Amino acid sequence: MNFNISIISLAVVFLTIGCKHNGEEDKKTSEKNGGTLTLAENTGIGTLFPHTITAQTEGLITAQIHESLLRLDSKSLEVIPGLAQKWETSTDGKTITLHLTKGAHFQDDKCYKDGKGPEITSKDVKFTYELMCTKEPNNLNFEILVKDRLVGANDFYYKKTTTLTGFKIIDDYTFSLELINPSSSFLKLLAHPASAIINETAYKAYGKDLKTGAGPFMYNTASTSDKIVLTKNPNYYAKDSSGCSLPYLDSVVVLILPSIEDGLMLYENQKLDLVNTLPSLRVKEIVEKHIQEFVSHPPKSLLQHEAEMLSQFYVFNTKQKPFDNIKVRQAINYAIDKDKLVDNVLQGQAIGAANYGITPNTFVGYDIKKITGYTFDVAKAKKLLAEAGYTGGIGFPEVRVLINSGNSRNSNIVVELQKQLKEHLNININFESLPNVQKYDLQMHGKSDIYRDAWVADYSSPETFLSLFVGESVPVDNNATSYPNTSRYQNPLYDAYFKKGRDTNIKDSSYAYFMKAEQLLVNDAVIIPLWYEGSYRMLSNRVKDLNLNAMRYYDLTKVYKVK
Secondary structure, X not given: OOOOOOEOOOOOOOOOOOEEEOOOOOOEEEOOOOOEEEEEEOOOOOOOOHHXXXXXXXXXXXXXXXXXXXXXXXXXXXXXXOOEEEEEEOOOOOEEEEEEOOOOEOOOOOOOHHHOOOEOOHHHHHHHHXXXXXXXOOOOOHHHHOOOOEOOHHHHHOOOOOOOOOEEEEEOOEEEEEEOOOOOOHHHHOOOHHHOOOOHHHHHHHHXXXXXXXXXXXXXXXOEOOEEEEEEOOOOOOEOOOOOEOOOOOEEEEXXXXXXXXXXXXXXXXXXXXXXXXXXXXXXXXXXXXXXXXHOOOOOEEEEEOOOOEEEEEEEOOOOOOOOOHHHHHHHHHOOOHHHHHHHHOOOOOOEEOOOOOOOOOOOOOOHHHOOOOOOOHHHHHHHHHHOOOHHHOOOOOEEEEEEOOOHHHHHHHHHHHHHHXXXXXXXXXXXXXXXXXXXXXXXXXXXXXXXEEEEXXXXXXXXXXXXXXXXXXXXXXXXXXXXXXXXXXXXXXXXXXXXHHOOOOHHHHHHHHHHHXXXXXXXXXXXXXXXXOOEEEEEOOEEOOOOOOOOOOOOOOOEEOO
């Protein structure tokens, strides 16, 4: 039996769906309404404040509570209207004029007068972008979203001016954003959950603990550290093609589980609707066990396997001795047999070993095979280590590696790396498994030698991966927070190539510069690329219109469950 299943088709359930009046003249509800969608993640939540989120799970939940100017189509991953119902771009590509949806309100909350959420206007967008450009510890996404992009953003951030000159209010529902350079990715950044529009009154009431926005679901106080409960926002602005109010679901529950194995067990006991990542070592067993669910008519479960915009890698702390030495980093890269990792540890459950760079092979026109990576070459690894002053590994300090808990394969991988580096280079490594929130805090503050990491695309471009290594904002103090560049890598030529790729809306030119930047990143051995992700997922047949995509981007507004 071939277990490399792409998609086992989900039978179409034909339903006659209409709208019904709920007693209010301007509202209609769909027959699809009702039910709870239960998902599981194994990465803990450190924050749900848009400007502070750094992890995929935080982004998933934040995107349900809050709303950005634009959204992504969950099939094509192209931009579609959000709070902005339409937009125009000037002929030079530098000015974007956006028009807000009239009648869209923030969620009702006790912080507002009479508890009623106010209508969203251009003033709210202005407040959000000024807050996004304010230098403070809670603002981790300035560099990703607006730095060097929006006119006046840098000056506002460094307090050279009190006016964000690139933002212009035209009227209550219309405003413009002026860019320094035309950009093919900026519109997609307007759909990022970190770009969610924030109300000033709510922010003053809650600060970084803000958990009320304008999204389809509201944060419920029944939530705990291991279970996030979201309930339907009855005043959400969006409607379906029949004029029925969205979202359909009554609630969404996101379970934060200790491991992906726990998620599979809950799914098998019908207490979970989606397993987003199956345990790699058990895929064959799972397929054999559930084969009748996949091939029945209609099938009870959908099994999906596809390449994702996701890479798995280890990050060097390039400011920490001995990893400030490029030859040490290169030696370790040559000493790792990545094919063995994929075949023996992952049991082949990956799209492939990361023998090139950090960018997965999921972007049309960006051929990662043109990147010259590291082949498995122990002789070359030993030679480089000797040139760095550690012949035969003698005198090499013990290495501390941090990994995040919640996924047994993280431990399996680091144990294999431990064996390989001892065998091939006589290097000893110890590892510590920590909850992701704790691990990543230590990583941002440079508190170890090497970190296990992964990155899922924020938008469909190699730019989102390469933005992690821009060095100009790395702090001089090695103990200060460095985000998103936790490697603390600094190479002015890399930064120059990256910016040239970022600051053009001509795709071919952009990709050419990104490829030059990525080759430099690989040459300098800043990371240990391990594999390109391709997860198996299981979805209950009761769940309809949940599009699973390569970016793990969830649009739950039109998802419904068959009763």
